[in-house]
Amino acid sequence: xxxxxxxxxxxxxxxxxxxxxxxxxxxxxxxxxxxxxxxxxxxxxxxxxxxxxxxxxxxxxxxxxxxxxxxxxxxxxxxxxxxxxxxxxxxxxxxxxxxxxxxxxxxxx
Amino acid sequence: xxxxxxxxxxxxxxxxxxxxxxxxxxxxxxxxxxxxxxxxxxxxxxxxxxxxxxxxxxxxxxxxxxxxxxxxxxxxxxxxxxxxxxxxxxxxxxxxxxxxxxxxxxxxxxxxxx
Numbered sequence: 262x263x264x265x266x267x268x269x270x271x272x273x274x275x276x277x278x279x280x281x282x283x284x285x286x287x288x289x290x291x292x293x294x295x296x297x298x299x300x301x302x303x304x305x306x307x308x309x310x311x312x313x314x315x316x317x318x319x320x321x322x323x324x325x326x327x328x329x330x331x332x333x334x335x336x337x338x339x340x341x342x343x344x345x346x347x348x349x350x351x352x353x354x355x356x357x358x359x360x361x362x363x364x365x366x367x368x369x370x
Numbered sequence: 371x372x373x374x375x376x377x378x379x380x381x382x383x384x385x386x387x388x389x390x391x392x393x394x395x396x397x398x399x400x401x402x403x404x405x406x407x408x409x410x411x412x413x414x415x416x417x418x419x420x421x422x423x424x425x426x427x428x429x430x431x432x433x434x435x436x437x438x439x440x441x442x443x444x445x446x447x448x449x450x451x452x453x454x455x456x457x458x459x460x461x462x463x464x465x466x467x468x469x470x471x472x473x474x475x476x477x478x479x480x481x482x483x484x
Binding site: 265269291292294302303304305306309311348350352356357358359360361362363 | 410411412413414415418428429460467468469470472473474475476477478
C-alpha cells in the first residue's frame with residue numbers, strides 16, 4: 262500500500278526554527294509537495310521537490326532524499342502566522358497525489 | 371471570480387437526500403479534482419477529470435458521481451447521502467494532470483449528514 266507519515270503535532274517558539282519530517286512509501290515517485298493549511302481554510306502550495314537536495318524559498322526550505330523516502334520542511338524565524346497544518350504529498354506513478362494526514366504546528370510567543 | 375469557488379460553504383443534510391456540491395474555476399485549468407478531508411486522515415481523492423468531457427475514479431469514489439461538461443465546472447453529486455459522507459470537501463484544479471503540477475484549492479464545503 263501507499264503511505265505517508267508525518268508527526269501529528271509539533272510546538273515551537275516564535276523566532277525559532279522547526280523541522281517537520283515526512284517519510285513515504287508509494288507506487289512510483291514523481292515528486293513531493295508541501296502545502297500549508299490554516300484552520301478552516303484551503304491548502305496552499307509551499308514547495309515542490311523532485312531531485313535530492315534542498316530547495317530554499319525565503320524562510321521556508323524543503324529537503325528530499327529519494328533513496329530514503331524522506332523529506333523535511335524547515336521553517337526559520339517562526340512567526341505566529343506560521344501556526345497551521347503542514348501537509349506532505351507525493352505524486353505517484355499515476356500522477357495522483359498521496360497525502361499525509363498533516364502536522365499541526367503550534368507557535369508559542 | 372478569481373481562482374476556484376465552491377458552493378455551498380456548508381450544508382446540513384438528512385440521510386438519503388441527494389446533494390450536489392458546485393465547483394467553478396476561472397484559470398482555464400484542464401485538470402480538476404474532488405477531495406474529502408477527515409480528521410486524522412490525509413486528503414483523499416474522490417474523482418478527477420483530466421479535461422472537459424472525461425472523468426475518472428479516485429481512491430474513494432463510492433457514493434459519489436461527477437460530470438465535466440465544460441472546462442470551468444466540476445460538480446460533485448451524492449445520490450443518497452449517508453452519515454459517513456460527513457466531511458469537508460475540497461475542489462482543486464491544475465493546468466494538467468499527467469505532469470507534476472501545483473494544485474489550487476477552493477475554500478471547501480463542510481457537509482454534515484444526519
